[in-house]
Amino acid sequence: xxxxxxxGIDMGGTNTVFGIVDARGTVxxxxxxxxxxxxxxxxxxxxxxxxxxxxxxxEVGGKERIKGIGVGAPNGNYYTGNIExxxxxxxxxxxxxxxxxxxxxxxxxxxxxxxNAAAVGEMTYGAARGMKNFIMxxxxxxxxxxxxxxxxxxYGHDGFAGELGHTISVRQNGRICGCGRTGCLEAYAxxxxxxxxxxxxxxxxxxxxxxxxxxxxSITSKDVYDAAVQGDEVAKEIFEFTGRLLGxxxxxxxxxxxxxxxIMFGGLTKAGDLLMEPVKRHMEENVLxxxxxxxxxxxxxxxxxxxxxxxxxxLAWEL
Amino acid sequence: xxxxxxxGIDMGGTNTVFGIVDARGTVxxxxxxxxxxxxxxxxxxxxxxxxxxxxxxxEVGGKERIKGIGVGAPNGNYYTGNIExxxxxxxxxxxxxxxxxxxxxxxxxxxxxxxNAAAVGEMTYGAARGMKNFIMxxxxxxxxxxxxxxxxxxYGHDGFAGELGHTISVRQNGRICGCGRTGCLEAYAxxxxxxxxxxxxxxxxxxxxxxxxxxxxSITSKDVYDAAVQGDEVAKEIFEFTGRLLGxxxxxxxxxxxxxxxIMFGGLTKAGDLLMEPVKRHMEENVLxxxxxxxxxxxxxxxxxxxxxxxxxxLAWEL
Numbered sequence: 001x002x003x004x005x006x007x008g009i010d011m012g013g014t015n016t017v018f019g020i021v022d023a024r025g026t027v028x029x030x031x032x033x034x035x036x037x038x039x040x041x042x043x044x045x046x047x048x049x050x051x052x053x054x055x056x057x058x059e060v061g062g063k064e065r066i067k068g069i070g071v072g073a074p075n076g077n078y079y080t081g082n083i084e085x086x087x088x089x090x091x092x093x094x095x096x097x098x099x100x101x102x103x104x105x106x107x108x109x110x111x112x113x114x115x116n117a118a119a120v121g122e123m124t125y126g127a128a129r130g131m132k133n134f135i136m137x138x139x140x141x142x143x144x145x146x147x148x149x150x151x152x153x154x155y156g157h158d159g160f161a162g163e164l165g166h167t168i169s170v171r172q173n174g175r176i177c178g179c180g181r182t183g184c185l186e187a188y189a190x191x192x193x194x195x196x197x198x199x200x201x202x203x204x205x206x207x208x209x210x211x212x213x214x215x216x217x218s219i220t221s222k223d224v225y226d227a228a229v230q231g232d233e234v235a236k237e238i239f240e241f242t243g244r245l246l247g248x249x250x251x252x253x254x255x256x257x258x259x260x261x262x263i264m265f266g267g268l269t270k271a272g273d274l275l276m277e278p279v280k281r282h283m284e285e286n287v288l289x290x291x292x293x294x295x296x297x298x299x300x301x302x303x304x305x306x307x308x309x310x311x312x313x314x315l316a317w318e319l
Numbered sequence: 320x321x322x323x324x325x326x327g328i329d330m331g332g333t334n335t336v337f338g339i340v341d342a343r344g345t346v347x348x349x350x351x352x353x354x355x356x357x358x359x360x361x362x363x364x365x366x367x368x369x370x371x372x373x374x375x376x377x378e379v380g381g382k383e384r385i386k387g388i389g390v391g392a393p394n395g396n397y398y399t400g401n402i403e404x405x406x407x408x409x410x411x412x413x414x415x416x417x418x419x420x421x422x423x424x425x426x427x428x429x430x431x432x433x434x435n436a437a438a439v440g441e442m443t444y445g446a447a448r449g450m451k452n453f454i455m456x457x458x459x460x461x462x463x464x465x466x467x468x469x470x471x472x473x474y475g476h477d478g479f480a481g482e483l484g485h486t487i488s489v490r491q492n493g494r495i496c497g498c499g500r501t502g503c504l505e506a507y508a509x510x511x512x513x514x515x516x517x518x519x520x521x522x523x524x525x526x527x528x529x530x531x532x533x534x535x536x537s538i539t540s541k542d543v544y545d546a547a548v549q550g551d552e553v554a555k556e557i558f559e560f561t562g563r564l565l566g567x568x569x570x571x572x573x574x575x576x577x578x579x580x581x582i583m584f585g586g587l588t589k590a591g592d593l594l595m596e597p598v599k600r601h602m603e604e605n606v607l608x609x610x611x612x613x614x615x616x617x618x619x620x621x622x623x624x625x626x627x628x629x630x631x632x633x634l635a636w637e638l
Contacts, residue, residue: 054530078513098324107417126512132476133475133476147575147576149473149475150471152469154468154575154576154577155577156452156468156576156577156578157451157452157578157579158575158577158609158610158613159577160577160609160610161572161575161576161577162575162577163574163607164574164575165573166565166607167459167571167574168570168571170490171489171490171567172491179606179607179608181605181607217389248487248490251487252486252487252571253575255482255483255485255486255576256466256480256481256483256486256572256575256576257466257473257474257480257481258473258474258475258476258477258478258480258481259475259476260476285485286500288482288485288498289328289498289499290477290479291477291479294477303479
């Protein structure tokens with residue numbers, strides 16, 4: 001019998017969102033639960049997901065119509081199906097999540113981290129349709145990446161490849177990153193990195209700025225965007241700085257895998273041209289001449305509210 | 320009929336070396352010609368190769384025993400079989416070398432650049448046997464790289480992936496590189512880069528050193544090695560500096576493709592532990608914690624005199 005649907009599960013630190021998706025990337029049914037309602041027992045969390053999924057599955061005609069389940073999870077390892085030492089989840093150590101869920105649901109289940117899932121989603125339904133070689137960069141609270149070569153996500157020797165947010169962007173006096181090292185791209189080009197840049201410029205200069213009307217500690221990347229749209233020079237300088245670091249690193253990433261495109265995804269991309277223009281300019285200024293004006297820089301084409309579920313679901317078509 | 324041999328051709332700016340290789344990586348016959356004897360006509364160069372090859376082929380029992388020809392060439396593009404705008408060859412523009420040679424010889428021919436050929440050679444006959452994910456770094460006049468993921472060399476969208484020598488190692492006041500940009504790894508970690516480091520330290524300090532007995536302009540990486548072996552502090556400082564830049568970049572490369580090993584090849588590796596020790600130390604200091612003490616750093620196991628021919632020949636087993 002035909003199996004026209006897949007299930008995507010996006011596991012975040014706060015909420016777990018799941019949906020049923022068709023081959024064109026339409027989310028036909030969707031629901032969510034709290035991730036940390038049962039910090040003491042992962043099996044109760046699995047029960048919650050199963051209850052929610054069963055309801056959605058009935059709406060689309062039963063389990064026979066579901067090809068598989070894809071999960072995007074923090075520190076998810078595609079090879080093992082395990083979640084390994086995820087700092088923002090309540091269950092510690094190594095969790096055999098894909099196995100637990102597929103045993104419970106009797107549906108084949110694949111799992112990877114959220115940035116890799118986003119790459120597969122973009123290739124299946126979004127801006128990377130038809131591309132065999134591209135790099136997905138997710139610009140959210142952190143900076144993640146999913147690298148696709150010859151149509152396959154790069155998982156590497158151990159399943160954890162593609163941590164481009166933790167390549168070093170600023171070698172001298174670099175900012176401390178959440179990973180404990182200094183100078184990582186993530187400490188600059190994430191939403192939190194943009195807010196840190198704002199505070200640094202406001203503290204170290206006396207330039208006039210709309211951002212000075214806000215308590216420094218509460219400034220967000222959204223505030224920087226709002227100020228830039230109103231022509232604020234400091235806010236524009238912040239995007240120029242962020243775009244420069246991203247563009248310089250993109251030039252290095254191209255030297256690695258010679259992708260057709262680099263695709264940016266996540267909250268920071270709402271800045272649109274304020275981000276895109278300096279990223280492209282600095283990438284072109286820094287890239288080796290054989291790749292000048294050859295590599296596209298694009299924004300994700302997935303609707304943000306559905307993107308994580310779509311990305312996770314796309315994994316299941318390959319099961 | 321059984322075809323137990325492949326042919327490897329290593330095209331350098333000065334000499335073109337070719338050999339017949341068996342499945343265990345033994346070079347059973349070998350010869351060489353001048354690369355630039357016929358700068359006016361590539362077809363005369365092809366004639367020279369054909370004459371040389373025919374002689375070797377007769378020695379091993381005729382064309383029926385040859386599975387294919389592999390060529391390692393500057394700016395060689397695996398996808399097209401073309402040599403494209405190679406600065407150190409006498410023929411300009413785009414040369415359809417694989418087609419010209421296979422038409423002439425009536426033997427299937429594959430072509431790639433020398434660093435990619437070295438990676439395939441190492442996987443077939445050397446330190447990377449059995450590995451599916453590793454990075455080859457060639458440390459010669461320049462710094463080249465061949466990246467293997469899931470058992471395949473990464474060629475990227477256009478055939479030119481893997482230019483890790485042209486990722487930026489020193490962002491502020493970086494040295495001018497042969498590619499016209501500044502701060503490339505190649506400007507530091509190549510044999511010529513090591514010699515530049517020597518001259519910089521000798522000029523900018525008054526530290527005592529055996530290297531001061533040589534005319535500054537003539538100092539080579541070999542001289543630095545010889546001085547280091549004798550305990551010269553400046554020479555040791557040069558290897559420490561070179562090893563630091565390489566180790567820092569290796570940490571970034573690991574974040575990309577999570578390889579099982581990084582394998583160093585080329586003239587600079589003769590320095591042995593003088594290079595290996597600081598490379599490993601700085602790599603471990605800089606790598607993301609999930610990869611600490613997990614990624615091997617190795618030297619090539621191919622005999623240097625045969626390595627380029629072996630690497631090129633290995634391509635032909637896949638034909």
